[in-house]
Each structure stands twice: as C-alpha cells, then as structure tokens.
Amino acid sequence: MNKISSNIKHLRQIKKWSQEQLANALDSSRAKIGSYEEERCDPPMDTLIKISNLFHVSIDALVKCDLSKVETSSFISVGENRILFPIMVDKNNNDLVEVVTAKASAGYLNGYADPEYIENLPQMNLPFKVTGKHRAFPIKGDSMPPLKDGSYVIGKFVESINSIRNGSTYVLITRDEGVVYKRVLKDGNYLQLISDNKNYEPYTIHAATLIEIWEFVCNLNMSDTKEEELNLDSIMAMLRSMRVEIESLKKN
Secondary structure (H helix, E strand, O other), rough: OOHHHHHHHHHHHHHHHOHHHHHHHOOOOOHHHHHHHOOOOOOHHHHHHHHHHHHHHOHHHHOOOOOOHOOHHHHEHHHHHHHEEEEEEEOOOOEEEEEOHHHHHOOOHOOOOOOOHHHHOEOOOOOOOOOOOOOEEOOOOOOOOOOOOOOEEEEEEEHHHHHOOOOOOOEEEEEEOEEEEEEEEEEEEEEEEEEOOOOOOOOEEEHHHEEEEEEEEEOOOOOOHHHOOOOOOHHHHHHEEEEEEEEOOOOO
C-alpha cells in the first residue's frame, strides 16, 4: 500500500469514521474513498487539499510519510500552514531538543514538514527544564553579536505571529531566506528584522513568507570549536560543562 492510500485509511480510522463518513466530510463518494485506500487511483490535488485541511496534516506529510508510525497524540499544529510535528521526549518524559546541524540546515526548507527528516535530526537534553517544542539552529555570520558564526540558538516554537513580542529575538524560517535569526518588530502583517550589528540595515518581510517562528531561549557559543569538531558530541560536552549562556528576553 502506498503512503497516500495508507495515510488516508489511517487518518480515517483515527477518527473512527467509515468510508461513507469520510466521503461526506470531503464532499465526495464512498466509492472514491475506497479507490484511494485500495490504490486503484490517487486523489487529485483538490482532494488532497481537502484532506490536508480536514485532518490538519501537510500535503508533504500525506505524500511522503508513513503517519501510522508517528504518535499523533504528541503532535502540535503550526498555525494555518497545516504542518504537524511531534514533541520528542526521552525515557524520563523530558522534552528533547532537536539539533538542526549546519549540514542539515541546507535541507531544512524541504524537510521541516517531513516527520522522517525531523526524526533523523540529532536530539539532546538541556541542563534545565523546558516545556513545549524546542529546536536548535546554527547561526551564520556576525549580524547578531555576541553570537558568532557557528553558534547555536535554541528556540521555543511560536504558533502565531500574534505571539511575537516587539524587540525580542527569533529564529524565523522564511520561504525566501531560509533560516534567519533577528530582532523583530511587528507592524500588522509585516515584520521588520533588525540586526544587533549596526553594520547591517534592517529590512522588512511579509508575514505570508513565514513558515516557522522560534522564540529565543538560550544560545550555545561554539566559536572556539574547530569546524571539524563541531558536532553533536561537542555540543553535548558543552552542555555537560554548563557553558550555556542564558540571556533574558528583552521586552523593549
């Protein structure tokens, strides 16, 4: 059974719906639902969009991932983007932080909605309690001192642009620029992105270009680590030695 057909059946069974009930929800017919689940044909794009909206699962995940292998109770939604991804926990039920390595960051725009991509990222604990969805992103350049090229910012997932606090710093995932870390000022549907290094001019983006928002929690200064040594083991060694630089979020 291909992933689309198995995912449609899996999502229907989670709802405890019959094929007839799903057909009614999609303004379709039971025969068509049966043909999708039995691999006699693939649903057209307009039906995939309806399924995505109905179950709040991205089309990428419907097509690429085996959703039956993912614990749906641990998922959180990502605004109107219809993206879901799991909150990972260790054996003690402590939330884990996924690390987007410098190498993995090149494929993040294609993989952020793919549970298989996310599950293959390295994971780590922090030496302090975190709740909610957190992820670590590599920082490039010198636009946000004191962070240097090669540092990591750990951010907490923000579900809505309305939760952005003016003057605070965020890792933003945008369609046009990929991963950026900036101080943010919100003005309606526009965001002004400001570098703390005054040699870089502020610029503005539209909220429609946003894919994900991660609010700054802490940073890992890896500037003294050689590039060939910059891996999960070196990050974990830094955490174990408690060299985590916690910065207070500035409201103004």
